Amino acid sequence: MVVPSTTPVRQGTEAAASHGGGIPTVDMSAPGGRSALSRQVVRACAEHGFFRAVSHGVPPGPAARLDAATAAFFALAPHDKQRAGPPSPLGYGCRSIGFNGDAGELEYLLLHASPAAVAHRARSIDTDDPSRFSTVVNDYVGAMRQLACEILDLLGEGLGLKDPRSFSKLITDTDSDSLLRINHYPPACTIHKIDHDDQCKMKSIVRTKNGNGLNPSAGARIGFGEHSDPQIISLLRANDVNGLQVLLPNGDGKEVWVQVPADPSAFFVNVGDLLQALTNGKLVSVRHRVIASACRPRLSTIYFAAPPLHARIAALPETITADSPCQYRPFTWAEYKKTMYSLRLSHSRLDLFQVGDDDSSNVGKGEQE
Numbered sequence: 001m002v003v004p005s006t007t008p009v010r011q012g013t014e015a016a017a018s019h020g021g022g023i024p025t026v027d028m029s030a031p032g033g034r035s036a037l038s039r040q041v042v043r044a045c046a047e048h049g050f051f052r053a054v055s056h057g058v059p060p061g062p063a064a065r066l067d068a069a070t071a072a073f074f075a076l077a078p079h080d081k082q083r084a085g086p087p088s089p090l091g092y093g094c095r096s097i098g099f100n101g102d103a104g105e106l107e108y109l110l111l112h113a114s115p116a117a118v119a120h121r122a123r124s125i126d127t128d129d130p131s132r133f134s135t136v137v138n139d140y141v142g143a144m145r146q147l148a149c150e151i152l153d154l155l156g157e158g159l160g161l162k163d164p165r166s167f168s169k170l171i172t173d174t175d176s177d178s179l180l181r182i183n184h185y186p187p188a189c190t191i192h193k194i195d196h197d198d199q200c201k202m203k204s205i206v207r208t209k210n211g212n213g214l215n216p217s218a219g220a221r222i223g224f225g226e227h228s229d230p231q232i233i234s235l236l237r238a239n240d241v242n243g244l245q246v247l248l249p250n251g252d253g254k255e256v257w258v259q260v261p262a263d264p265s266a267f268f269v270n271v272g273d274l275l276q277a278l279t280n281g282k283l284v285s286v287r288h289r290v291i292a293s294a295c296r297p298r299l300s301t302i303y304f305a306a307p308p309l310h311a312r313i314a315a316l317p318e319t320i321t322a323d324s325p326c327q328y329r330p331f332t333w334a335e336y337k338k339t340m341y342s343l344r345l346s347h348s349r350l351d352l353f354q355v356g357d358d359d360s361s362n363v364g365k366g367e368q369e
């Protein structure tokens with residue numbers, strides 16, 4: 001699979017810290033007060049649907065323990081890993097993503113984040129000591145839930161909601177449908193079985209000529225294809241290997257793929273489709289992808305914060321005005337999930353829920369493209 005070359009790619013830069021056209025960065029501990037922080041978070045989510053959170057206050061222990069446990073799993077022999085698969089969509093998957101023919105150069109573990117589901121899945125992931133694996137995952141999920149709530153409360157405050165905790169309440173419900181995904185992208189050199197040094201040399205030559213290193217002839221490979229995350233908010237952390245790209249406005253009314261420089265100490269925050277619907281489009285769900293062309297493995301962990309299946313998703317009244325009428329019809333997360341699982345990864349599925357687009361024959365029909 002080769003990267004579509006129509007959209008240019010540029011490097012995210014430090015200029016981004018001031019929203020200068022790259023990757024916005026939010027210092028979660030910056031002096032200046034909570035209302036300044038909430039304005040910054042709203043601005044990043046409204047303009048980009050994405051930001052890098054630094055000085056976030058999440059202790060490093062749970063992440064280090066999760067990375068060790070998942071790296072040990074991915075290092076197992078293929079038939080041992082298959083015990084936790086095939087993905088249903090939960091469980092261990094290799095290359096295949098979803099049910100509709102999407103594929104990427106990765107293997108992954110997709111877990112429901114509830115302690116009961118983690119305990120059940122742990123039995124096939126860590127056969128030596130399932131409860132050790134469960135504890136490690138539960139600790140990490142707890143830390144992620146807390147960070148997600150903090151960001152969602154800042155958004156609620158910054159948007160001036162009557163109840164600023166409206167968003168975080170959805171993900172703290174005991175029936176929350178949140179997920180944890182661990183993606184392992186093997187080094188590109190071993191995928192091709194081309195000699196490591198030759199391939200790295202080849203890539204650096206093309207990078208010099210083209211500036212972005214994504215010429216298909218250099219072996220740029222789709223790790224995880226273009227998509228938006230369907231849930232409320234996603235928190236992504238990865239090792240020091242690049243690969244994540246986000247589709248951001250370039251200021252000229254066009255969009256460009258921006259490479260997100262790796263930062264293992266940061267969390268990358270994505271607005272999901274549900275948050276776009278809840279805010280009547282004020283916050284935008286960001287399209288992103290992973291190009292897995294590096295010569296070292298990329299390990300990423302993403303917490304997808306979701307509401308319970310029965311939760312009704314409708315634009316909050318504060319986000320609807322005469323100038324900004326309601327864009328999406330109300331739906332439940334269960335309904336949205338059913339639709340999304342019938343569609344390809346790259347589908348702009350929220351469009352199907354636009355007011356006026358009530359041709360229900362479009363929704364949940366098992367559309368393939």
Ligand SMILES: C=C1C[C@]23C[C@@]1(O)CC[C@H]2[C@@]12CC[C@H](O)[C@@](C)(C(=O)O1)[C@H]2[C@@H]3C(=O)O
Pocket residue numbers: 089097098099100102110179181227228229230231304340341342343344345
């Ligand atoms: C092709 C698909 C995989 C996906 C479900 C879908 O039908 C469309 C959305 C995909 C996605 C993207 C973000 C997350 O990685 C994910 C777990 C999710 O909730 O939506 C995946 C789904 C998946 O891999 O099961």
Ligand SMILES: O=C(O)CCC(=O)C(=O)O
Pocket residue numbers: 181183224229236238244288289290300301302
């Ligand atoms: O693995 C990554 O870095 C991102 C993957 C992703 O976007 C996803 O799993 O939804």
Ligand SMILES: [Fe+2]
Pocket residue numbers: 227228229288
């Ligand atoms: Fe994603």
